[in-house]
Amino acid sequence: MRRIVFACVVLGLTLTPAAAFKKLEGYFIAEQACEAYQSKNRQTNPGNVLTSPRIAYDIKGINKQGGDYFQIQVDDAPVTQLRWVSTSCGVHVMDAGTVTVDPVVDTGITPVTGGQESTDNLLTLSWQPAFCEIRPGKQECQDLNSGNLPHTTRQLSIHGLWPQPKGNDYCGVSASVRNLDKPGNWHLLPAPEIDTETADALAASMPGFASFLHYHEWIKHGTCYFGDGGADEYYDDTLYLTGLVNDSAVGDLFFNNVGRQVSGAQIRAAFDDAFGVGTGARVxxxxxxxxxxxxxNEIWLSLKGQITPTSDLGELMLAANETGMGCTDGLIDPTGLQ
Structure with missing residues (x-):
């Protein structure tokens, strides 16, 4: 591989119909840091190898005509130097010396007219160190496990705010955009229209921001929220509720028990103490x-009622139906691979 000034002639993939691996010549130019898998199906990645932006890798082929993975050679990769990388991660070129073409993305979302703001929602919060045990190659997990995100060991992180019932998603989103909604492609999704203040707050409260999780959550769930303020309101409401949880006895329970076992009953009791008796039964x-x-790994809060900048979280929870506890006991994982 060799470092380049980011300019290359893109080779259009005009492949003939085929069902199997297609050999290619030239180079793969990475446009971002992406996982380079030993097995694309199992998504195994010995050494947690990532591509480096602006680097040319020898390309071996594509998994099939119109496929979604290139096979490239990563010279210093352990176990095997032949790795699979998502086609959305970069471009195939014949000559690593001239100009690039950015991917064309469908940026249109057609708002659903007459939609009422969602009053039946799930707030889903993650304990990031546990998530990063399973997906250590993600950018936010590399940052966390390198000690660069210390705040994530002091608070629950945002996964999303999901309008209910389950399956109420992708409202007004075109099929072409929905087809892009895969973890390796999130950077290609239309960006949510949020102001700088909201973006800064999300970057701190949603570590997956580094992997464009906020693009995915908006496209899949936020488009069905129907707040008058669009994506900015959707994320401001999510941030507000998350802050209430982290500033309560629930946040204290997680922070004070890192490295220890905690029961589901303890978590539910912390909600009862913080937000009113019975709220724990909605977690x-x-x-x-x-x-x-x-x-x-996560806690899911059932909410009923319109969310505003002054909403009482206890009232929203008590208005929702009770739910099963789910996991009864688990470890609050510390930072770093254990």
Whole structure:
């Protein structure tokens, strides 16, 4: 591979119909840091190898005509130097010396007329160190495990705010944009229209911001929220509710028990203490398994009622239906791969 001034002639992929691997010549120019998989199906990545922007890699082929993964050679990769990388991560070129063409993206979202602001929602919050045990190659996880996101070990992080019932998503979103909504392609999605203040707050409260999670959450869930203020209101409301949780006994419970086992009953009791008796019964606890350890990964809060900048979180929760506890016991994972 060789470093280049970012200019190259893009080779249009005019492949004939085929069902199997298609050999290609030339180079793959990475436009961003993306995972380089040993197995694209299992998404295994020995060494947590990432492509480097503005680097040319020898290209070997594409998984099939119109496929979604290039096979490239990463000279210093452990286990195998042949790696799979998403086609959305960069471009295939014949000559690594001239001009690039940016991908064309459908930027249109047609607002659904007459939609009423969602009053039935799930607020989903993550414990980021647990998530990063499973996806250590993601940019936000590399940052976290390198000690660059210390605040994520002191608070729950935003996953999303999901209008209910389940399946109420992609409102007014074209099929072409929906087809782009895959983790490796989130940077290609239309950007949510949010102001600088909201973007700065999200970058701190949603570590997945580094992987364009906020693009995905807006496209899939936010478009069905129907707040008058669009994406900015959707994320301001999410930030407001998340702040209430983190500034309460619930946030204290997580922060004070890093590295310890915590029961679902303890988490629910913390909600009862902070937001009123019965709110804990509206909290679903999600866990993940990591090498035999059970890690508390997320908490899901059921909410009913319109969310405003002065909403009482306890009232919103008590208006919702009770839910099962889910995970009954798990570890509050510390930062770093365990």
């Amino acid at each position: 679903l606890i999600k866990c993940t398994n990591d090498g035999g350890r059970t890690l508390i």
